[in-house]
Amino acid sequence: MLTDIEIARAAARKNIAEIAARLDIGAGDILPYGHDKAKISRDFIAGLDGAPPGRLILVTAINPTPAGEGKTTTTVGLGDALNRIGKRATVCIREASLGPNFGMKGGAAGGGRAQVVPMEDMNLHFTGDFHAITSAHNLLAAMIDNHIHWGNALDIDLRRVTWRRVMDMNDRVLRDIVLGLGGPANGTPREGGFDITVASEVMAILCLASDLADLQDRLGRIIVARTRDGRPVTARALQADGAMTVLLRDALLPNLVQTLENNPALVHGGPFANIAHGCNSVIATRTALALSDYVVTEAGFGADLGAEKFLNIKCRKAGLAPSAVVLVATVRALKMNGGVAKSDLGTENVAAVRAGAVNLTRHIENLRLFGVPLVVAINHFATDTDAEIAAVSDICDGLGVRAILCRHWAEGGAGAEALAREVVRLAAEPSDFTTLYPDEMPLWDKIGTIARRIYRADHVEAPPAVRKQLDDWQADHGHLPVCMAKTQYSFSADPAALGAPSGFTLPIREVRLAAGAGFVVAICGDVMTMPGLPREPAANRIGLDADGNVEGLF
Structure with missing residues (x-):
């Protein structure tokens, strides 16, 4: 079986001017970085004002586990699938940070037959x-x-x-x-x-x-x-x-690249929805919406972080409203949430799938609070059994949400056509999108609302100095939304509390005012805004082969 990087290197890439032409962007309206990536010019973007917007599709996921969920892979696969069924679709994803690439997470360009290329460039310096x-x-x-x-x-x-x-x-x-x-x-x-x-x-x-x-x-x-x-x-x-x-003049321009199936993708903005807002840039999303029927974008980590911030911060600040949400889950991840060790995930265990599905159920309940049509994408792994897949579908049926098995990792866009058709159907339905809290709610109450309604905490605690800081900011900055910095692995602040914990106390260690960005950061528990490398960092395995190709990055 080919690895992700072998698949990416074997891809027949088109010149970036051809990809731009698919979005009616002329060769003079792009700033090429080599042959396979470019920035879209400022004048072209400025000329898009008033263009009819496409439909915005958010891809999010259950809480991440070492088993993998494939949110970016699903985002890319869905974009390719929408193009396959005759829709004009653009993928909007975030850029990769060097930190996790040399730490433990690896690349951030999708996987298998659902990738964005050039993969190596995107995961290293990209366009700077x-x-x-x-x-x-x-x-x-x-x-x-x-x-x-x-x-x-x-x-x-x-x-x-x-x-x-x-x-x-x-x-x-x-x-x-x-x-x-x-x-x-x-x-x-x-x-x-x-x-x-x-x-x-x-x-x-x-x-x-x-x-x-x-x-x-x-x-x-x-x-x-x-x-x-x-x-x-x-x-x-x-x-x-x-x-x-x-210094940021050119960095503000979105980056145009392509999927393995030569469909357009805009890669722009920062990851890390555990400590930041973790969304693709507003300028990239708006540009794609002006040029496409459908824009498929992702928000980092689980829906309790990425989707919550996408909906409460990005959509609120940019005046965006998603037409549908895709919630990605895997049988493997549900089994881990159900108590199965990573080494045992290859063995059928329907009971563990059902036990771990409490995590999926919680995310479905949470996303419904925002009033946007929802579908679950079961990202298929070769070890999944029919009985395990049926268990996930039954659970979703019981909640009134359709679950669709997707094979885009192995088959590319063809493996996600059923998901694409369901997304088109959902996006045509009325959406009652609403944010979780109003602007006028006090900052401390916004933190408490997220903690109780999304995480299911019973209590929120903070040192007196943190409460005083929020009180001091309230008069001038109380209208701002809150960006929670929290472990991505659990609804709680304890990364080991898998499944759907409730009844806990959420500790707020620190708050930071981001007056320019327009939000207040609340740092929960032990989460760090400067990560460390693991005992065996990925950097130990990264190097060049005899032909000068990168090895070990993916």
């Missing part, structure tokens, strides 16, 4: 967007310390600088550091630290901005510190927003 975001973020950090060094005219309180540095790599030793050691020439010593680039507010801003002017306005609103008398200090006050915008 993440490097630009890293540079813009760290430029602001450097300008803060430089301002303090040269007299601190803004009266910044060194104890209340909140803007950390970032890098797109897992490195736990950089979480908390001391800056400015070595004497007066090296700046003023203070505490600091690093987050991973995808957790940067600059990443969130790029994903939510509508154009360059909006980008600079949002960057200027970033709050980096407080003065000694408690007033906020912004990037605009430091005169950093203009230079940051220059």
Whole structure:
């Protein structure tokens, strides 16, 4: 059996100008990065204003397990399938972070016969967007310390600088550091630290901005510190927003690539819905909607994180409304939620499927709160048995949701045509899309609403300092939505609590204000905004073969 990378390398790719032409984008309206990837020009995107929108389809999943769920694979397979049945469809997915690629997760371009290519480029430097975001973020950090060094005219309180540095790599030793050691020439010593680039507010801003002017306005609103008398200090006050915008000028443009079946895909924006909002960029989604009948996009990790943030943050801020939601599940993942060890997943166990389906049931119940038509996609694995698949279908039937077996990993778009037809049917139905909470709800109550209605927590607790911080923000920022930073493996803050835990207490450790992006981050439990590498990182296995091809990345 061919591996994902062998399938990707064997693919007959078309020149990116041919892919652009399928969306009526002329050769002069793209900025090629080689022969198989390009950015769409700013002038072309600006000319799309008022174009009739296509239908937006969200692909989400049950909570991730080591068994795999295949959310990106299903997103790509569905996009190919919609094109196969005569619809004009574009896939919109997120870019990959180097951190997990060299850590433990691996690539983020789909798998099998449902992939986006060029796979290696996408999982490495791609078009340099993440490097630009890293540079813009760290430029602001450097300008803060430089301002303090040269007299601190803004009266910044060194104890209340909140803007950390970032890098797109897992490195736990950089979480908390001391800056400015070595004497007066090296700046003023203070505490600091690093987050991973995808957790940067600059990443969130790029994903939510509508154009360059909006980008600079949002960057200027970033709050980096407080003065000694408690007033906020912004990037605009430091005169950093203009230079940051220059660094991000090209990164703001969405990246056009193709699937293995030569259908268009826009890959743009940050992953990590556990610590960020984890959605494809607004500008990419809107561009695709103006050019397509259907746009298939994904939101990171399980629906309790990615879909909740997509619906409550991205759709709220961008004025988007999905026409249908696809919830991806696998028999293997349900068996793990039912208590089966990964080594035993190849053995039929209908009882474990039914026990683990409480996780699937919870996600179905949650997604119904948003009023959007829903279908379950059973992402097929070769070890699945007829009895196990029937058990999942029976459970979904009992909930009034159709479950469709999909074989896109092995068969490409042909293996997801039944799903594509059901999506077309659902998208034609009336949608009563609504967000989970109103803008005017207090910040603490928004956190509690998500915790109780989505996670099924009985209580939410936070230290007095966190509650006071939220109270202090309420007058000026209480209208903002909340971005929960939480383990992706469980509805709770305990990654080992699989299935559908309830009746627990959700601990809020810290809150951060992302005034430019337009949300408040609530950090739950032990989740880290700078991950570490595992005991055996994937980097140990990555290298080049004799022909210069990448080995071990996928």
